[in-house]
Amino acid sequence: MERVSAYYGGGTGLFRSLLYPAAFLGPYLTAAAAIAALRLPRRRALRPGLRSLCAAAFFTFGEGLTVFARAMGGHGGCVGRNPCSAFWSWVFPPLSAPAGKEKSTERKEHMSIEKVRAYFQPFGIADRIREFAVSSATVELAAVAVGVEGARIAKSLSFKVEDKPIIIVVAGDAKIDNSKYKARFHTKAKMLTHEEAHSLIGHDVGGVCSFALPEDVKVYLDVSLKRFETVFPAAGSDNSAIELTCDELERYSSNFVEWVDVCKAWQAEI
Numbered sequence: 001m002e003r004v005s006a007y008y009g010g011g012t013g014l015f016r017s018l019l020y021p022a023a024f025l026g027p028y029l030t031a032a033a034a035i036a037a038l039r040l041p042r043r044r045a046l047r048p049g050l051r052s053l054c055a056a057a058f059f060t061f062g063e064g065l066t067v068f069a070r071a072m073g074g075h076g077g078c079v080g081r082n083p084c085s086a087f088w089s090w091v092f093p094p095l096s097a098p099a100g101k102e103k104s105t106e107r108k109e110h111m112s113i114e115k116v117r118a119y120f121q122p123f124g125i126a127d128r129i130r131e132f133a134v135s136s137a138t139v140e141l142a143a144v145a146v147g148v149e150g151a152r153i154a155k156s157l158s159f160k161v162e163d164k165p166i167i168i169v170v171a172g173d174a175k176i177d178n179s180k181y182k183a184r185f186h187t188k189a190k191m192l193t194h195e196e197a198h199s200l201i202g203h204d205v206g207g208v209c210s211f212a213l214p215e216d217v218k219v220y221l222d223v224s225l226k227r228f229e230t231v232f233p234a235a236g237s238d239n240s241a242i243e244l245t246c247d248e249l250e251r252y253s254s255n256f257v258e259w260v261d262v263c264k265a266w267q268a269e270i
Helices: 002-008 014-038 048-071 084-091 099-123 139-146 178-185 194-201 246-252
Strands: 129-131 153-161 164-170 218-222 230-233 240-242 256-260
Touching: 099 129, 139 153, 139 240, 153 194, 164 194, 218 246, 230 246, 246 256
Parallel strands: 153 230, 164 218, 218 256
Antiparallel strands: 129 240, 153 164, 230 240
């Protein structure tokens, strides 16, 4: 939805919440209005053709509303099932229309992985970065791309503590334990939004990692990782990874603070 708002200058709050029912109900409500217009008593119409004109106008408007709502992120009920849709789809291009935006995202990801590569260069491990032809944006996808169990994928979770961003790197099968997190950081776990991750961390979601970070981004490593000889964190893009031992992960992570125990759901694997 963020991409749609940026493209159309879309609204928020009540306006955005109305898009989904508008997308679904639009064609059906206007079809009912069109039928009602056709059934208008002749005495209420200036001429017989006026009823057909009203029906066509109602139906065309309904399709326009539906295509617009769908372009803004809704899910239209019968878009594309009548000739009006082609016109309105041209007026309101779909979410994926701005090719330049997709290219911009690709450039940002390329810049992010190159930033990590440059960060690794002094340590002599830049050539250990692995890039894939497929996405590794989630634990499941990364496990398939790398060819290991999902638990060995080191996922980097970004949070905000006292208005400062932090990263906690955890095992792929681990989940944040709210009580442990609050006991350690004295606040509720509040993850960064996609926009905050990009602006505060410097990496986009899917490629967030503990490398090449701004100085004010502190890094914590969760003990759920220590049961593995090597783990695979991302390297700045959503199709990359690097194999590191836990000692190497600690050594090469930017602004490393300490190991913490703030996760659950993995202990049964020990």
